[in-house]
Amino acid sequence: MKKYSKETSVGVFVLVCLLCVGYLTIKLGKMEVMGDNTYSVYARFTSITGLRVGADVEVAGVPIGKVASIRLDTEDGRAKVSLAIRKDVTLSDDVIASVKTSGLIGDKYIKLSLGGSPELLGDGDEITETESAVDIEELISKYVFGGV
Amino acid sequence: MADHNGWDIRMENLVLGYDDTVVLDNISASLPAGKISVILGGSGDGKSTLLRHVLGLKRPMAGKIFLGPHSLFELSSGQFRKVRRRMGVLFQDGALLGSLTLGQNVALPLTEHTKLDAATVESIVQHKLALVGLDKYADYYPNQLSGGMRKRAGLARAIVTDPPILLCDEPTSGLDPINSAQMDKLLLDMKQHFPDMTIIVVSHDLQSLYTIADHVLVLHAGKAVYNGGLEPLRQTTDPYLRQFLDRSAGDMQTPDLRLGQEARDALRAWLDK
Amino acid sequence: MRTLAVLSEMGAMFLFLLHGLVNIFTSTKQLRKIVHQMYFIGSKSLLVISLIGIFTGMVLGLQGYYTLVKFGSEGLLGAAVALSLIRELGPVLTAIMVTGRAGSSMAAEIGVMRISDQIDALEVMDINPISYLVSPRFAAAIICFPLLTAVFDVIGIIGGYLTGVALLGINPGIYFYRIESSVNSHDIYEGFLKALLFGVIVATVSCFQGYYTHMRKDGVGPEGVSNATTSAVVMSCVLVLITDYIVTSFLL
Numbered sequence: 001m002k003k004y005s006k007e008t009s010v011g012v013f014v015l016v017c018l019l020c021v022g023y024l025t026i027k028l029g030k031m032e033v034m035g036d037n038t039y040s041v042y043a044r045f046t047s048i049t050g051l052r053v054g055a056d057v058e059v060a061g062v063p064i065g066k067v068a069s070i071r072l073d074t075e076d077g078r079a080k081v082s083l084a085i086r087k088d089v090t091l092s093d094d095v096i097a098s099v100k101t102s103g104l105i106g107d108k109y110i111k112l113s114l115g116g117s118p119e120l121l122g123d124g125d126e127i128t129e130t131e132s133a134v135d136i137e138e139l140i141s142k143y144v145f146g147g148v
Numbered sequence: 149m150a151d152h153n154g155w156d157i158r159m160e161n162l163v164l165g166y167d168d169t170v171v172l173d174n175i176s177a178s179l180p181a182g183k184i185s186v187i188l189g190g191s192g193d194g195k196s197t198l199l200r201h202v203l204g205l206k207r208p209m210a211g212k213i214f215l216g217p218h219s220l221f222e223l224s225s226g227q228f229r230k231v232r233r234r235m236g237v238l239f240q241d242g243a244l245l246g247s248l249t250l251g252q253n254v255a256l257p258l259t260e261h262t263k264l265d266a267a268t269v270e271s272i273v274q275h276k277l278a279l280v281g282l283d284k285y286a287d288y289y290p291n292q293l294s295g296g297m298r299k300r301a302g303l304a305r306a307i308v309t310d311p312p313i314l315l316c317d318e319p320t321s322g323l324d325p326i327n328s329a330q331m332d333k334l335l336l337d338m339k340q341h342f343p344d345m346t347i348i349v350v351s352h353d354l355q356s357l358y359t360i361a362d363h364v365l366v367l368h369a370g371k372a373v374y375n376g377g378l379e380p381l382r383q384t385t386d387p388y389l390r391q392f393l394d395r396s397a398g399d400m401q402t403p404d405l406r407l408g409q410e411a412r413d414a415l416r417a418w419l420d421k
Numbered sequence: 422m423r424t425l426a427v428l429s430e431m432g433a434m435f436l437f438l439l440h441g442l443v444n445i446f447t448s449t450k451q452l453r454k455i456v457h458q459m460y461f462i463g464s465k466s467l468l469v470i471s472l473i474g475i476f477t478g479m480v481l482g483l484q485g486y487y488t489l490v491k492f493g494s495e496g497l498l499g500a501a502v503a504l505s506l507i508r509e510l511g512p513v514l515t516a517i518m519v520t521g522r523a524g525s526s527m528a529a530e531i532g533v534m535r536i537s538d539q540i541d542a543l544e545v546m547d548i549n550p551i552s553y554l555v556s557p558r559f560a561a562a563i564i565c566f567p568l569l570t571a572v573f574d575v576i577g578i579i580g581g582y583l584t585g586v587a588l589l590g591i592n593p594g595i596y597f598y599r600i601e602s603s604v605n606s607h608d609i610y611e612g613f614l615k616a617l618l619f620g621v622i623v624a625t626v627s628c629f630q631g632y633y634t635h636m637r638k639d640g641v642g643p644e645g646v647s648n649a650t651t652s653a654v655v656m657s658c659v660l661v662l663i664t665d666y667i668v669t670s671f672l673l
């Protein structure tokens with residue numbers, strides 16, 4: 001009887017813990033979960049100040065993907081950003097990508113504004129129309145020191 | 149090692165001690181197989197120390213210990229373990245594992261080293277515990293028992309494998325006269341039952357010495373002062389041995405027992421407060 | 422001279438660790454002992470870990486809120502709470518709590534066994550004391566530390582929710598959204614790696630101190646055991662914090 005209860009309590013302990021481990025790794029650690037349900041498109045920006053890998057990609061405020069990688073394209077000196085977009089979301093080829101900020105000093109994210117073109121973007125295609133990040137600090141200092 | 153006719157224990161020029169204090173110096177003795185040898189000595193004379201070395205728990209500073217044909221500290225570790233498996237040991241305070249019941253303690257060598265089924269182990273344990281009069285206490289933990297009971301349980305554990313060499317550190321100290329006598333009888337019965345068994349008993353209990361000893365090794369002040377049969381020891385004229393055997397205080401002068409006047413006044417004041 | 426002693430103690434402890442690890446899987450009987458130790462290190466620590474976790478989370482919620490609200494970014498509270506819990510506070514506080522609860526008693530229990538000849542008795546019964554006493558504790562600590570840390574993290578996040586959302590009125594959706602979007606698999610990995618290392622450290626130090634109680638220079642018998650216990654707790658905590666710094670600086 002005594003032995004039984006000790007082993008049961010270890011069992012319960014492990015179960016409770018595994019639930020927590022599961023929450024942390026699957027829900028928060030995610031990454032793998034999105035895995036194959038995405039396709040990637042590219043976009044070039046003159047400036048993406050503050051944008052980080054993993055930032056959201058949103059359409060009308062709805063998250064539809066993540067920033068997968070950020071590189072500097074040495075040929076034209078612009079930032080080449082790869083976006084992982086959920087497969088169930090289709091984008092026309094005249095979509096506009098812009099780097100936006102949530103809140104005053106909040107995170108940067110990428111906002112897509114849908115266009116009306118019948119041509120759709122496929123895996124590996126590039127978004128041609130982009131708007132770069134607005135540098136708030138620069139704006140503020142221009143305002144303060146009278147540059148505007 | 150199967151051809152086993154009992155192993156004697158021989159010590160050659162042993163020097164034993166801790167760090168840099170020598171406890172026993174140049175001990176040479178032989179304890180015969182198939183007999184009960186009693187190691188006698190006052191407390192602090194190094195009886196337990198000698199035992200720890202015979203068990204191979206500590207290496208001697210110099211000299212050798214032979215168990216039968218094997219020189220204990222010159223064996224490979226595999227052989228050493230094989231030799232040590234043949235020893236059953238009762239430590240001075242029993243050394244039962246505090247986290248196990250008496251039954252589990254006694255069963256330990258069997259459950260750890262054999263694949264015997266639980267029922268067989270259980271019946272062996274019950275039998276051994278009954279031998280030391282503790283069969284009703286199988287489910288008690290060591291700290292629920294008296295020192296004497298722990299000692300008896302320790303003996304049950306020591307003999308659970310019917311070892312060819314049995315070593316007991318002060319098996320009768322702390323036991324009441326009846327239990328002491330029963331312990332002595334148990335050792336004698338063991339000797340009768342297992343004619344090859346070499347039994348070493350550390351003791352300073354004279355009654356037990358006269359009852360069980362075939363052979364006696366007396367340690368005193370770092371030396372082996374006697375090594376031989378029981379009868380010659382009875383007739384000895386050596387002053388220390390006589391004093392020991394006659395339980396006499398010798399010519400010890402007790403210094404003044406009374407406290408000084410100042411201390412007595414201070415204590416009186418406290419007692420009357 | 423002193424550094425040499427410290428170095429040789431570290432070396433001895435490392436060998437002790439290896440010795441304990443290789444003896445984990447010596448027989449199927451080990452499993453029972455491991456479960457027994459998991460009961461002791463894990464199950465019995467669950468309550469206190471939850472308690473510490475919830476209060477740590479609640480404090481983080483309060484402090485974080487009043488710091489972030491100055492910048493108008495209280496929406497980031499979830500991220501602040503979760504990241505500090507998962508990367509730092511979870512593993513470290515869990516390790517320190519379990520050191521106090523289980524590490525100290527490992528040292529004391531093994532120390533008592535040493536001074537009452539129980540370890541010698543095991544040895545003469547041809548039972549390897551390391552594999553009998555130490556290995557199951559190592560295995561259990563290696564399993565339990567990450568598990569307890571996970572519980573601490575999750576309960577801490579709930580604690581942050583209690584103060585941040587229930588008390589101070591942050592939008593619950595934002596709270597969890599911020600957690601999910603800011604924590605990535607690297608943070609989780611860092612947290613678990615730390616918990617694992619801390620488990621190894623605490624179990625090694627505690628068992629080592631108990632096992633070699635009889636070699637101590639600062640006390641024999643019961644005093645030796647008490648000093649061994651103290652050393653186990655102090656040394657575990659110090660090593661945990663040093664390791665935490667090293668791991669953090671390597672992984673950042």
Ligand SMILES: Nc1ncnc2c1ncn2[C@@H]1O[C@H](COP(=O)(O)OP(=O)(O)O)[C@@H](O)[C@H]1O
Pocket residue numbers: 166171189190191192193194195196197198
């Ligand atoms: N661990 C130890 N370290 C140092 N000295 C010890 C230790 N154990 C025993 N001694 C010393 O060895 C001597 C013999 O002790 P012991 O063998 O226990 O005596 P006994 O004959 O009563 O069993 C004593 O003087 C004791 O102080």
Ligand SMILES: [Mg+2]
Pocket residue numbers: 195196197240317
């Ligand atoms: Mg002794």
